[in-house]
Amino acid sequence: MRPFPLMLFAAGFGTRMRELTATRPKPLVPVLGETLLDRALNLAEDAACAPVVVNVHYLGGQIIDHLAGRPGVQISDERAAILDTGGGLRAALPMLGPGPVMTLNPDAVWRGPNPLSLLAKAWEGDRMDALLLVKDRAQVRGRSGKADFRLDAEGRITRAVDETGSLYLGAQILRTDTLSAMTEPVFSLNRLWNRMIAEGRAYALPYAGDWCDVGSPEGLAEAEAMLREGG
Template identity: 50%
Template structure:
């Protein structure tokens, strides 16, 4: 299964840090966010890892220049968001289901990628999202995103669990979206309507590092949750 890591965001919530640095290269616990994501991606034993870049793209390209198993795709103007970015990378990713990872997050506990792979069932699912309860979502601003029904399918629920930025999707539905710039939510919507967007709960903790205060929260989480 190939992996797509989203690293093209403008980082507006992370300003002023992103005025001079790509968001994906901001360090957390001594390592760039992108390296945390690459560690997760490689746990899935992918045939191909694709990273998109846009804001400070040259920095991301330089950082990945020695990574033989990673291809960096620089997006055209305007930035394509997650759905558009995934579709733009399909020539490299192929037509099989793709694991998607946001680069502005860190996890503790078992590998997020392996949890997704173990739960993935393409006979019942067109999409699978990795979730955590709100009490294990560090730096989360706002409520939840989804609830998991008895069948495993997802429904929108502001009091439910939080989407962690990791999932697996079949990509055929991208061909039916006419917008150039769009979120993965546009791909998920018809899956959810047909009961084929499912969820699995991550056993560990997760931190949103899309804003400056998320850095400290993530580092504290990593220290506390990885102690022997």
Template identity: 50%
Template sequence: MHNHPSAVMMFAAGFGTRMKDLTLNQPKPMIEVAGKTLIDHTLDLVGAAGLTKVVANLHYKPQVLQGLLEKRGVQTLVETPEILETGGGLRNALPLLGDGPVFTTNTDAIWAGPNPLSLLARAWQPLKMDALLISVPLAQAVGHAGTGDFIIGEDGRLQRGPGVIYGGVQIIKTDLLAEIDASKFSLNVLWDRILQSQRLYGLIYPGNWCDVGHPDGIKLAEDMLAAQNV
């Protein structure tokens, strides 16, 4: 098993129900922010990080995304009949991703700052880490009303609690997936196992971040990008 990731899993299977009418006829990653689809924003980050082995899981209205992604060199897996969630989707993609650590990224966030994938690659220390999560301080999470997902220690180790937000991008080792019995499950199940060995780490993101999880998030993300370019 190699220790440095060269493959990325893009999560693009969700229903996007909070986007209401915007996802009646298209999957959420096809929603446009600042004249570019969410999936293209993500693909730009992946390309800029130099990652060429790219896999995406699809489920809701998969045909809309499948042709676009395959033209961009992305291998796709349509989850049927049920969506497998993030953990199950990652395990299902392992034959394409390989057996080493991998990047995973959500496809519904906009970043104003350095490429989060590149930051993770530089900070990854496989001898002590089983996962490294981009962690966004609350003050830099545009439009986010929650209290955070993790507490980050001075050494970068994470524990559950209010503090920083998981930004949806990480490097993670995948060997523990084989120990999970369920076919569909969240990545939280895998993180909980890693937390037990104190090998779950976070990396503070230095820029701003916006989760486009609801229609209002589109304008918030566009305003954030506009402010960055002033």
């Protein structure tokens, strides 16, 4: 199994974290003494991802300084203009290289198998353009609202319309071939997902471990409680 390149999305404003991100970017918020970004990078190292690219925008200098002593991590600098997930991934492609890439949102905490390793083992490039890690909406922590996707018997996804279904956990493998066809500088990866869903080539892998969104102070407290439960 070859290593996958990994894009870590660390450019967001983290406004739902309120005072916790007034003077620092959300990826540098600590969870039980370890920053969200370092937790994500540890997952990447354990899954042998290479290269690893981190994009930055809001208070991006702090992230650049934080990563200065971490070998093998490259910076995609979006401090001039934030590009959203699609534009950000396209801007980082010269560093990530051709072929499918992994992406990971660092604003979550995992307890269980390494999500990146699971994706790498389940990837079937002959029939997949995207493989998203998901969990049943009723079993996730730190997040409310409707589900993202529904899965058929073979794991293909369609969009959910209510709270019934699965939530995207912020980890995936994605083909990037069609990114060059996007003319806008700023766009979401939802554009690619919609095309891949329509073509029947977007799949999901259910995650059996625990996961908690760290998008708010309440989510942070729930994530720390989840980790303490696991010792």
